[in-house]
Each structure stands twice: as structure tokens, then as C-alpha cells.
Amino acid sequence: MVTTGRPPAKAASTAAEPPRTSITKGIGLGGGLLIGLGVIAVLAFFSIALGSRSITIQTVIDAFFDPDATSTDLTVIRDMRVPRTLLAIVVGMALGIGGTLLQGVARNPLADPGVMGINAGAALAIVGGIMLIGVQSAGGYVWFSFIGAGIATVIVYGLAATGREGATPVKLALAGAAVTAVFTSVTSAILLSNVDVLNELRFWQVGALSGRFMPIFWQLAPFLVIASAIALFAGRPLNTLALGDDVARALGQPVALTRTIVFVLIAVLCGASTAAAGPIAFLGLMVPHLARFICGPDYRWILPFSAILGPILLLACDIAGRVVAAPGELQVGVVIGIVGAPVFIALARFRKLVEL
Amino acid sequence: MTRTAIAPAARSFRAHRRARVRWGIALSAGLAIAVVVIFVLSMSVGSVTVPPLDVVLATIGSPTEKWHTFIIYELRLPRAITAVVVGLALGASGAIFQRLLRNPLASPDFLGVSSGANVAVVAGFVLWNLTGYQLSTAAIIGGFATAILIYVLAWRGTVSGYRFILVGIGISSLMASATSYLLTRATISDAKAAMSWLIGSVGMAKTSDIIALAVALVLLLPASAFLGKRLRVLELGDGTATALGARVTLDRLLLMLAAVILVALATAAAGPIAFVALMAGPIASRISPRADESIFRAACVGALIVQLSDMTAQHLLATPISTGIVTGFVGAPYIAWIIIRANKSGAAG
Amino acid sequence: MTSSHSLEVADLTLGYDDRNIVERVTTTIPAGEITAIIGANASGKSTLLRGVARLLKPRNGSVILDGKAVHDMRSLDVAKVIGLLPQSPVAPDSITVGDLVSRGRYPHQGWFARWNAEDDKAVGDALEATGTAELVDRKLAELSGGQRQRVWIAMALAQGTDILLLDEPTTYLDINYQVEVLDLLTDLNRRSGATIVMVLHELNLACRYADHVVAMRSGGIVVEGRPNEVITSDVVQEVFGLSCDVMPCPRSGTPMVIPLGRHHMAEREAVRAG
Numbered sequence: 016m017v018t019t020g021r022p023p024a025k026a027a028s029t030a031a032e033p034p035r036t037s038i039t040k041g042i043g044l045g046g047g048l049l050i051g052l053g054v055i056a057v058l059a060f061f062s063i064a065l066g067s068r069s070i071t072i073q074t075v076i077d078a079f080f081d082p083d084a085t086s087t088d089l090t091v092i093r094d095m096r097v098p099r100t101l102l103a104i105v106v107g108m109a110l111g112i113g114g115t116l117l118q119g120v121a122r123n124p125l126a127d128p129g130v131m132g133i134n135a136g137a138a139l140a141i142v143g144g145i146m147l148i149g150v151q152s153a154g155g156y157v158w159f160s161f162i163g164a165g166i167a168t169v170i171v172y173g174l175a176a177t178g179r180e181g182a183t184p185v186k187l188a189l190a191g192a193a194v195t196a197v198f199t200s201v202t203s204a205i206l207l208s209n210v211d212v213l214n215e216l217r218f219w220q221v222g223a224l225s226g227r228f229m230p231i232f233w234q235l236a237p238f239l240v241i242a243s244a245i246a247l248f249a250g251r252p253l254n255t256l257a258l259g260d261d262v263a264r265a266l267g268q269p270v271a272l273t274r275t276i277v278f279v280l281i282a283v284l285c286g287a288s289t290a291a292a293g294p295i296a297f298l299g300l301m302v303p304h305l306a307r308f309i310c311g312p313d314y315r316w317i318l319p320f321s322a323i324l325g326p327i328l329l330l331a332c333d334i335a336g337r338v339v340a341a342p343g344e345l346q347v348g349v350v351i352g353i354v355g356a357p358v359f360i361a362l363a364r365f366r367k368l369v370e371l
Numbered sequence: 372m373t374r375t376a377i378a379p380a381a382r383s384f385r386a387h388r389r390a391r392v393r394w395g396i397a398l399s400a401g402l403a404i405a406v407v408v409i410f411v412l413s414m415s416v417g418s419v420t421v422p423p424l425d426v427v428l429a430t431i432g433s434p435t436e437k438w439h440t441f442i443i444y445e446l447r448l449p450r451a452i453t454a455v456v457v458g459l460a461l462g463a464s465g466a467i468f469q470r471l472l473r474n475p476l477a478s479p480d481f482l483g484v485s486s487g488a489n490v491a492v493v494a495g496f497v498l499w500n501l502t503g504y505q506l507s508t509a510a511i512i513g514g515f516a517t518a519i520l521i522y523v524l525a526w527r528g529t530v531s532g533y534r535f536i537l538v539g540i541g542i543s544s545l546m547a548s549a550t551s552y553l554l555t556r557a558t559i560s561d562a563k564a565a566m567s568w569l570i571g572s573v574g575m576a577k578t579s580d581i582i583a584l585a586v587a588l589v590l591l592l593p594a595s596a597f598l599g600k601r602l603r604v605l606e607l608g609d610g611t612a613t614a615l616g617a618r619v620t621l622d623r624l625l626l627m628l629a630a631v632i633l634v635a636l637a638t639a640a641a642g643p644i645a646f647v648a649l650m651a652g653p654i655a656s657r658i659s660p661r662a663d664e665s666i667f668r669a670a671c672v673g674a675l676i677v678q679l680s681d682m683t684a685q686h687l688l689a690t691p692i693s694t695g696i697v698t699g700f701v702g703a704p705y706i707a708w709i710i711i712r713a714n715k716s717g718a719a720g
Numbered sequence: 721m722t723s724s725h726s727l728e729v730a731d732l733t734l735g736y737d738d739r740n741i742v743e744r745v746t747t748t749i750p751a752g753e754i755t756a757i758i759g760a761n762a763s764g765k766s767t768l769l770r771g772v773a774r775l776l777k778p779r780n781g782s783v784i785l786d787g788k789a790v791h792d793m794r795s796l797d798v799a800k801v802i803g804l805l806p807q808s809p810v811a812p813d814s815i816t817v818g819d820l821v822s823r824g825r826y827p828h829q830g831w832f833a834r835w836n837a838e839d840d841k842a843v844g845d846a847l848e849a850t851g852t853a854e855l856v857d858r859k860l861a862e863l864s865g866g867q868r869q870r871v872w873i874a875m876a877l878a879q880g881t882d883i884l885l886l887d888e889p890t891t892y893l894d895i896n897y898q899v900e901v902l903d904l905l906t907d908l909n910r911r912s913g914a915t916i917v918m919v920l921h922e923l924n925l926a927c928r929y930a931d932h933v934v935a936m937r938s939g940g941i942v943v944e945g946r947p948n949e950v951i952t953s954d955v956v957q958e959v960f961g962l963s964c965d966v967m968p969c970p971r972s973g974t975p976m977v978i979p980l981g982r983h984h985m986a987e988r989e990a991v992r993a994g
Contacts, residue, residue, distance in 0.1 A: 129544075174707060193706035196646060200699030203570045204692060213566060214559050221551040296544050346555070352548030359541040360524055364534065380853055381837070381844030387818050387856045388840065473810065604826045610775050610806035615879065616799025616827040656814060663819050664812070 044310055044320075051323035055104065058330040062100040065334055098229040103333050103347075104326040105232070106224075106288045107298065109239040111325020112246045113284035114299025115306065115317055119253040120277045121187050127300040128285040131187070132194035134294035136167025137286070139198040141219060142205045145212045156219065157234055157290045164286030170194050172278050176271075222293040222348020224333050235287045242283040243322060249277060250315030257314070295348050297355030298329060304362055328354075395662035402655075402671035409678045410455055414447040416686060453576040453641060454678045454694075456584045458651075460637035462673015463595055463666050464630035465648025466655065470606045470664070471626055475709065477536055478649035479634040483543030485643035487517025488635060490546045490553070492642075493565045497557040506568075507580050507639040514635030517542060522627070571642030571695035573681050580640035587636050591629050595666045598626050602666075644695045646702030647676050653709070676701065725801055725882050726751060727772070727915065731781030734764075734771040740779065741767040743939040749883075749932075754909050754916045756930035758923060760960050764939040765919045766807065766887055772917070773804040773885050799827035803881035805872055807888050807919075811860055817871050818856035821846055824878030846877035850904060866897030873904065884908075886918040890925070898922065902929045923960075927951055927975045935959045951975040 110128070117126045128134060140163020141156045174190040206213045252273045255263045263270050285299065305328075306320035329347065332354060336345035414426045421429070421439055429439040430448065465478045479485050491513025495501035501509060525538040550569070554562050568575070601622045604612045612619050634648065651673035656664045658672075680697040687697075727749040734742040742764040749755055749772075759765040770776050772783050774790055782789040790798050803824075811820055824846070825839045847853040850870040860868060869889060876884055886905070890898040906929060909916050920926040926933055927947040934944040935951075937959050943950045953966045956977055963980040 177711070189706050189709055193703045196699045196706070197703040199645075200696050200703075203566075203699070204696045207563070207567055207570065207693060207696075210559060210563055213563055217551070217554040217562055221548075221555050296548060346552065349548055349552045352545055356541050356545035356548075359544075360538050362537075364524065364527060364538070378841060378844060378848075380848035381841040383853065384818065384844040384847060384856065385837075385840040388822065388835070388843075391818070470812065473812070600826070600829065603823050606812055607820075607823065608806065608810040610770070610773070610804065611809050611875075613775050613795070614773055614799060614802070614804030614806070614876075614885075615824065616794075616796035618795055660814065660816075 044316055047309065048319055048323055051320070051327065055323065055326050055330065058327060058334065059100050059104065062103065062330050062334055063096045065337060095228070098232050099224050099333070100330070101232050101236075102291055103224055103329045105236055105239040105243075106292050106295070107326035107329030108243055108322045109284040109288045109325070110295060110298045110329070111302040111306075111321035111323075112243050112318060113281050113288065114301075114325075115303040115314070115321040116246055116249060116253070116277050116281050116284070117299065118303050119249075119256060119314060120274055120281070122257065122259075126187070127296065128281075128289065129195075129294060129296055131191045131281075131285075132167040132171045132198065133164045133282075133285050133289055135195040135198035135202070136163040136165075136170075137161075137289045137294070138216065138220065139163055139202045140166070142202050142212055142216055145215055146205060146209065157231055160219075160290040161235075161238075161286050164289050165282050167194055167198065168278065168282040168286065172275075219293045221346045222295040222351070223346035224292050224329075225344065225346070231291060235291050238283050238287045239291075242280050242287075246280050246284065247318050247322065249280070250313070250318050253277075253314035253318075257312070293348060295329070295351055297351050297359065298325060301355050301358055302328065304358075391662050394659065395665060395668075398659045398662055399665065399668055399671070402668055402675070406455060406671055406674045406678070409675060409682075410451050413451045413454065413678055413682050414443055416682070417442075417447060449576065449578065449581065450574055450681070451678075452585075453573040453581055454681045455674045456581060456588055457573055457576070457637045457641045457644065458647060458674030458677030459588055459592070459670040460584055460633040460673070461644065461647040461677070462651030462655070463592060463670040464633040464637075465650075465673065466652030466664075466666050466669030467595065467602065467626050467630040468648070469652050470602055471623060471630075472536060473606060473608075474536060475649075475653060477539075478646075479630070480643065480645055480649055482536065482539035483521055483546060484514050484518050484539075484631055484634050485638050486543040486546035486550070487520075488514040488638040489569055489643060490549050491516075492568055493550050493553045493557075496565045496568070497553050497561050504577060504579050507577065507583075510639035511635045514638055515631065517546065518627070518631040518635075522624075567693060568642045570693045571638075571644035571698075572684070572693040573641045573644070573677060574685075574691070574694070575642065576640040580636070584633075584636040584640050587632055591633055592667065592670060595626075595629050598622070598629065599666050602626060603663075642695060644677065644680075644698055646698045646705070647673050647680075650702060650705050651676060654705070724751070725786055725915070726784075727802075727883055727917075728784040729768070729772060729781070730784055732768070732771055732778055732783065733780035734767050734776045735779055736776075741939055742771060744781065745939075745941055746781075747934060747941060747944060749915060749917055751915050752909070752913045753931035754906065754918075754929060755932040755934060756918055756920045756926040757934045757936060758920055758926050758959070759936035763936045763959070765934075765936045767939075768936065769804075769885055769887050769917065769919050773802065774798065775804075775806075796827050799879065799881070801881050802883045802885065803876045803879040805876045805884070805886045805889060807891070809872055813861060815860050816856065817852060817858050817860060817863075817874075818843075818847075820860055820871060821852075821856075821874045821878050824875040825880075827879065842880050843878045846874040849877060849908065850874040865893055866900060869893060869897065869901055870904065873901065877908070881914075883915045883917070886916070888919050888921060891921055898925060905929070923951075923956070923977045924969075927977070928969065928972055947975050948973070951977070 114127060117128065117131065137160035140159040143163075144156065144159035171187065171190045171194050174193065175186040202216075206216060252268060255266050255268050256270070256273060258266075260270050263273075288295070302321050302324050303317060305324050306317045310316040310320050328351070332350040333347040336347050336350040339345060411423050411426050414430070415421050415423045419442060421442060425435050425439055426443060428435055429443040434440045434443075461479075468477050468479060468482065469475055471477075488510040491509040492506050495506050495509040521535065521539050521542050524542070525535040527534070554565060557565060601617055604615050604617045605619065605622055605626070607615075609619050637644075652664075652669040654676075655669040655672040659665075659668060676698065677694065680701060681694045684694045684697045685691045729745055729747050729749075732742060732745045733740055745768060757765045757769060767776065771778060774783070774795070777791065782791065784790070785793070785798065785801060790802070822839070822843050825835075825842060828839065828842075829835070844853070847856065850873050852867065852871050852874050855863065855867065855871065860871060863871065873886075873889070876886075884905075889905070890901055893901065902925060905916055905918070908914050920930075930947055932944065933947050933950060935942045935955060942959050943955055948968075951966055953964050956962055956964050956966065965978045965980065966975050967978065968974065969976045
């Protein structure tokens with residue numbers, strides 16, 4: 016688009032260093048984080064207790080405090096629900112933070128991992144893995160989808176970073192669409208020619224936490240936790256980057272380097288999450304907006320709030336999927352889609368909330 | 372022609388304008404001829420090669436050999452016609468959406484119109500065992516319902532392009548989520564059939580689909596050419612368009628309606644063939660820098676993309692693949708090229 | 721010819737969402753003259769112009785063209801009389817100058833009418849008047865800011881209206897281009913008697929080029945009239961909150977606003993005293 020006259024005047028309301036939050040507000044937000052942790056604990060308990068097999072509270076407590084107790088219920092809890100719950104917490108945290116980083120670095124309120132080609136990359140790698148080596152379980156997919164997501168991110172970023180201005184938001188969106196197109200084409204070609212692969216992939220594609228056991232958690236948790244911990248320190252650079260590349264440079268920030276580091280974090284966080292639970296749309300998109308709604312435009316607060324809100328939403332949706340559709344269950348990816356789309360559209364309608 | 376004295380400025384502008392019109396006509400004619408040539412060629416190649424001249428003779432009803440009639444009429448003509456009409460429809464509707472919303476990514480693929488058709492068809496397959504023209508009807512209803520939903524949700528007094536795109540992305544993600552869910556509920560054979568529909572191929576069109584789409588094209592392509600005059604003004608932004616006397620809301624609604632009808636019928640015929648609508652308009656304007664933009668040329672480019680992709684899909688490998696798989700491969704380098712071009716002109720912000 | 725159209729604003733209230741930006745404004749735009757609307761940011765000056773150009777529906781009152789409310793008239797009929805250059809007009813990426821300017825002829829072309837000699841003449845004249853005739857084949861995106869603004873003005877001229885509204889036509893242009901654009905508009909006014917209404921940021925240029933200024937503050941008109949008569953230091957203080965001296969320009973005699981500020985003034989006093 017050619018615009019004459021006034022260049023788009025970006026809201027200058029987000030100051031480089033937002034005025035030092037007053038102590039009371041700091042205490043309020045800190046308290047909010049603690050309450051959030053409490054909510055996670057409560058949801059985690061329900062996530063362990065509720066499900067298609069109803070289990071008494073006593074049994075849940077036994078499962079934790081009586082190492083000798085054995086029963087079918089305990090097996091269900093230890094082998095299925097605990098890993099599932101733990102996975103929901105770390106994946107929720109990673110997607111929340113990853114979405115925030117992505118929106119911050121792409122300066123695009125609509126950026127989510129799907130847009131960056133991460134899901135398409137993971138899907139292709141899984142399809143390839145099934146075809147070539149015949150991996151047959153969620154546990155087996157993990158490394159394939161992690162690597163696929165990583166490769167897709169590298170290609171998207173590499174493509175977008177060519178040229179003088181580096182990876183601008185528009186180029187990122189285009190590069191993501193391009194990579195998604197090719198990867199999806201190859202995936203489709205394989206799916207149509209091989210029914211077994213299609214059968215595996217359609218259950219992965221929907222995004223679910225069920226059937227993930229403890230080894231998956233242990234494989235991925237280190238990546239998710241470490242990358243999340245590092246990402247929590249990205250608040251200041253993101254605040255500066257939010258003002259545009261020129262201002263950020265003028266304020267002394269190495270823009271290209273910051274962007275690259277943040278992208279590595281995004282690749283690890285979103286790639287590992289997608290490996291663990293399949294493509295969960297909307298979580299990474301929604302959480303940053305909710306966080307911004309609670310604590311304003313300061314990324315030093317948005318990041319921890321995203322880390323808390325992500326698990327809350329994912330746990331709540333996962334529990335809802337089990338309760339609503341009992342005795343069966345609705346995959347968490349579907350529940351998030353149903354909850355997320357209206358929220359997203361509401362944000363689009365009331366644009367003030369969307370502005371970064 | 373009145374031969375009154377013409378000011379030099381007017382004369383030089385008239386020369387400039389006429390040159391552009393001539394270029395436009397020449398390009399349109401060239402593209403139309405290319406579509407016809409590929410149309411004949413696509414019927415000529417195959418397991419048995421029929422010389423192009425014999426294809427033409429067989430098509431107009433005086434075959435040189437009896438068996439030509441069978442091969443052309445029964446096997447190749449339906450597919451060749453589908454490729455042309457689907458491509459024309461996708462190209463035209465993509466160009467309308469992109470120019471109307473002033474965004475090169477605003478094609479029906481991204482805006483949820485085809486995703487609505489997807490959900491309807493997969494649901495029809497999986498939940499109600501629909502077949503044949505019932506599925507086409509489902510696709511049309513799904514596409515329309517989604518388009519209306521997006522329009523209503525994006526409405527706040529007026530429809531702004533930006534909000535329309537955002538709502539479209541939201542709805543299409545929801546639809547994608549619903550489609551994935553339905554696929555997990557299906558039997559594996561249903562899932563496979565649904566999947567091949569989701570990828571899209573001109574080979575699966577039914578005669579009724581082709582006729583519906585052809586009728587729509589006969590009515591809507593000229594209508595779009597008329598509306599193109601308004602599009603030229605609407606794409607200058609609401610402010611300028613209003614000042615120039617356009618009825619912005621009404622004109623936009625009419626144009627969107629035309630585009631949605633075309634894309635819904637095309638999707639019903641051949642599934643959501645990806646990226647054709649996205650690419651056709653920009654390619655058409657890129658090859659004709661010396662002429663004004665035209666919906667007709669975008670439609671022709673769309674037809675060429677689908678024709679060539681389908682020929683590739685049928686003949687490149689030992690076994691034919693879906694058209695939609697090939698268009699995805701064509702789409703990616705195209706987008707990469709947009710990025711590189713943006714880098715060169717430095718206008719990538 | 722002199723513009724024979726009358727344009728009035730009667731008790732006009734305009735706003736976005738839940739806020740009124742312009743409140744009950746009444747004024748008459750002098751025909752055949754250049755009017756500049758001035759005021760601080762958020763004083764409602766652009767909103768008023770957008771209301772007159774029908775981009776906003778009035779919440780109350782009306783804009784009256786030749787005795788009829790413009791919002792009740794056919795849009796195409798209004799477009800033959802009132803043209804507008806918005807503040808940040810947008811155009812497709814690869815549009816050429818000739819293509820853009822010829823789009824200004826839209827209101828003169830019906831559903832079936834073909835492009836005719838009159839259209840050629842209007843576009844040719846517009847290109848010539850703005851000095852953009854040699855740019856017809858160039859892409860808009862490749863032009864400099866000043867050239868681009870002239871092309872947009874050419875598009876508005878091609879519309880062939882007697883009344884031309886411009887929303888900050890000089891903003892983000894270098895000072896030489898600002899003067900160039902204002903000279904061009906003055907030529908137009910002198911030659912064809914077109915009525916020109918523009919929102920201007922630059923106070924001294926407004927005083928120099930306008931026959932009539934309308935000074936706005938918080939959605940209402942503070943004062944209007946000939947610059948010589950209405951621009952005083954009190955008015956500038958009231959409209960912009962700026963302490964200043966106002967003195968006649970030695971060249972043109974139009975008022976010149978010299979801001980006082982907190983620095984440099986005392987030194988000058990000292991020099992004068994010493």
C-alpha cells in the first residue's frame with residue numbers, strides 16, 4: 016500500500032520504560048500472580064480427580080502419600096492423569112510465553128505458532144517419521160515433531176530475515192504462509208497415498224493431552240522449563256522492541272540479535288509444546304491479550320502473567336472437555352478452538368484491546 | 372469523433388490512455404488464447420495422445436475417428452472444462468477480495484469462506500453420509516453461511532477491511548478446528564475420502580457443479596467487469612471513494628457477494644484448491660504493468676494456474692495426484708518471490 | 721467562472737463511538753475563496769472537514785449544499801461538486817500516476833458511459849496544472865513525497881469539482897513542497913474560482929494563503945474571518961495556548977505569528993537594551 020502524507024502514527028502510549036509501577040500496583044499484580052498459582056493448584060487437583068473413571072478424593076490423596084498403595088485407580092492416576100496434568104501445566108506455560116514472545120517480536124497481535132509454519136513443520140516431520148521408520152505412538156512422534164517445528168521456524172525466519180530491514184512483521188507473515196503451503200502440500204500428498212499415516216495424523220492434528228505418559232513429560236519438560244525461565248527475562252527488550260526498530264536501535268538495543276534470540280526461544284517453546292500435545296491453536300494467540308488486559312502494556316508483567324494464564328486456560332479446557340463429553344472426551348484442541356474463536360473475534364471487534 | 376481543438380495536455384494523456392487500453396486488450400486476448408490452447412492441449416495428452424486438431428474436431432462434433440468422441444467427451448472434456456471454470460472463478464474472486472480489502476493475503480483461502488465449505492462437506496460425509504450433489508449443496512451453504520457470519524461479526528456501522536480480515540482469520544481457525552475434530556470421529560475410509568476432498572482436485576467435479584459454476588461465471592464475470600469500475604474507486608480507501616461518489620457499503624457488499632458466489636461454487640465443484648485465488652490477481656497485474664488492473668485477466672491467470680497444475684498433477688508422476696497438492700507447491704515460490712521483491716523495493720514494512 | 725455553489729454547515733454535531741468531537745458548529749464557507757481551518761490537535765478541525773465531505777454522518781444538524789442537505793443528495797451528484805483529498809490517502813502498490821488521476825473521473829461516468837474527450841481533457845488539465853504530466857507512466861510508489869502529493873491533488877482536480885476539501889495537504893512535506901502545494905492551490909483558486917477548504921497545521925502559511933480562517937478549539941469555532949482581522953495574539957493564546965507576538969509580514973502584510981517561548985527572548989531584550 017502506498018500512503019501519502021502522514022506515516023502511520025503508532026501509538027506512542029507505551030513508553031520505552033513504562034513509568035516505574037507504583038508499589039501498590041506492584042503488590043496488586045504480584046498478588047494476582049500468587050492467586051493465579053493457587054488457581055493452577057486447584058485446577059491441577061481437579062484434573063487428577065475428574066475423568067471418565069470417577070475416583071474418590073481419598074484415592075487421589077493415597078496416590079501421593081502412600082507409596083505402597085496399589086489399585087487400578089492408582090495406576091490411572093499415576094500413569095495417566097498425573098503426566099497429563101503436568102504436561103498441561105508446562106505446555107500451557109510454554110504456549111502462553113511463546114505466544115507473547117511471538118506477538119512482541121513480530122509486533123503483530125495476530126501472530127500465533129500456526130502462522131509461523133510450526134504446526135505444518137511438525138506435521139510433515141511426523142508424517143515422514145511414520146512413513147520412513149514406522150513410529151507408532153505419541154511418544155515416538157515427539158522428536159520428529161520437535162525437529163520439524165524447529166526446521167520450519169528456521170526456514171520462516173531465514174526467509175523473512177533476508178533484505179535490508181530484516182524480519183519485519185509483514186515478511187514474517189508471508190514467509191510463514193509460504194512454508195505452510197509447501198509443507199502442507201507434501202503432507203497431503205503422503206496422507207492421500209497412505210491410509211495408516213492419515214489415521215495416525217488425524218488424531219495428532221486435533222491437539223490433545225490424553226494418552227501422553229510420563230516419558231513424554233520427562234523428555235520435553237527440560238526444554239520447556241529452561242526456555243520459559245530464560246524468556247521471563249525478555250520483558251525489557253520486548254518493551255523496547257515494541258516501540259519499533261528505529262527507536263529500539265536509538266535506545267541502544269541490538270535489534271537483530273534480540274530478535275534472533277527471541278526466535279530461538281519461540282522455536283523451542285512452541286516446537287516442544289506442539290511435539291507434546293499437537294497443534295493447539297488459539298492458546299498462544301489468546302493468552303497474551305488476556306495478560307495485557309490484566310496488567311497493561313509492560314512486558315515485564317505480561318510474561319509472568321502469560322506463564323500463569325496459559326496453564327489455567329489449558330487445564331480448564333482439558334477438564335471441561337472431559338466433563339462435558341463424559342464418558343467420552345472432547346480433545347483439548349477442540350475445546351480451546353470453541354472458547355478461543357469467540358474471544359478472538361471479540362478482540363477484533365473492539366480493536367482497542369488488540370493494539371500492541 | 373468530433374474534431375474540435377484539443378489541448379496538448381489532453382492529447383498527450385489521451386495517447387497515454389489509449390496505449391494502456393491497447394495493452395490491456397492485447398494482454399487479455401493473449402491470456403484468453405493461452406487458456407484455450409492449454410484447454411485443447413490438456414485434452415490431447417494422456418494415456419493415448421489425440422492430436423490437438425482431432426481434439427478440436429471431436430469437441431465440435433465431427434471426430435476423425437469414432438473412439439475420439441468417447442475419450443474426449445467422456446474422459447477428458449469434463450476435467451478440462453472444470454479446470455477452466457474453477458480457475459476463472461477462483462482467480463476473479465481472489466482478485467476482488469484482495470483489491471477490496473487492500474491486502475495481498477486477503478484471499479478466500481485465508482478468510483474462512485472455503486473453510487466453512489470444508490466443515491460443511493466433512494460434516495456431511497461423516498455425520499450424515501451425504502453423497503454427490505448433496506455435498507455440493509452442503510459446500511455452497513457452508514461457504515455462504517460462513518461469509519455471512521464473517522460479514523455480520525465484522526459489522527460495526529460499516530465493514531472495515533482490517534476488521535473483516537481479523538474476523539475471517541478467527542472464523543477460519545475455528546472451522547479448521549471443527550474439521551480436525553470431525554476427522555477424528557470418522558471411520559478411516561470416510562476420513563480418507565474427506566481428506567481428498569479437502570485437498571481439492573478438478574477431477575472430482577460433477578456435471579451439475581460444472582453447469583452451476585459456468586452459469587454463475589457467465590452472469591458474474593461481466594457483472595464484475597462493471598463492478599470493476601467501482602472497485603477502482605473503492606481500493607483508494609473509504610474516504611476517497613466516498614468523496615468520489617461511491618456508495619461504499621453497498622458497492623462493497625455487491626462485490627463481496629459476487630466473489631463469495633464464485634468461490635463457493637468453485638469449492639463445491641473441486642474442493643478448496645489452495646493458493647489459486649491468492650496468486651492469480653497479483654500475477655495478472657505483474658505481467659501487465661502497462662495496463663490497468665482487470666478482473667478478467669486475473670480470472671484468466673487463475674484458469675491457467677489450475678489448468679497447468681492439473682496437467683502436472685495428472686502426468687508428472689506415474690500415478691495422478693490431486694490438483695491441490697500441486698498448487699501448494701506453486702504457491703510457495705510465489706510468496707517467496709513477493710518477499711524478495713519487497714526487499715528490493717524496500718517497501719516491506 | 722466563479723464558484724456558484726453555496727456551502728453551509730448548520731448546527732453540525734459529529735463524533736466517533738460515544739464521544740462528540742464537533743459540537744453544534746454553524747458557519748458558511750465563502751464561495752470562491754480559500755478557507756483554512758486551524759486549531760490544535762484534537763480540536764475537531766479534521767473531523768469537521770470529514771463531516772463536510774460526508775465521511776461522517778451528522779449526529780445533529782446538516783451540511784447544506786445549494787440549499788439541500790448533502791446527506792440527502794445522491795452521492796454521485798455531490799461528488800460532482802465537492803472533491804476531497806483525505807489526510808493519508810491509500811492506493812494499490814503498483815498504481816501508475818495516469819491510472820490514479822483518471823480514477824478521479826468516476827462521478828462523471830455512469831454504468832455504461834464510455835470514457836470521452838471531456839474526461840481526457842479534465843485529466844490532461846489536472847496533470848498539467850499540477851506539473852505531473854511527465855509522470856503519467858511512473859508508479860506512485862516511486863515518487864517523492866512532494867510529487868506524490870501533487871499527483872493526489874491532480875486526482876482531486878480531475879474530479880472537476882467547484883469545491884475542493886483538503887485535509888492537511890502539506891503535512892510531512894518539506895517546507896519548499898509545502899509552499900509549492902499552497903501556490904498550486906492558489907493558482908487553481910485564482911484561475912477557476914474554485915472554493916478551497918483545507919485543514920492546515922502551519923499557522924503562518926494559513927495566514928498567508930487563506931482568504932478566510934476558521935479557528936477551532938474543543939469542537940467549536942472560536943473565531944472566523946479574514947486573517948488580518950482575526951489572528952491576534954489573544955486568539956492564538958486561546959486556540960493554541962501559545963504566547964506569541966503577531967505582526968504583519970514585511971512582504972505580504974499578512975499576520976505572522978512569532979512564538980515567545982521561554983528562552984532567547986530575554987537575551988534579545990538585553991541586546992536591545994545594550
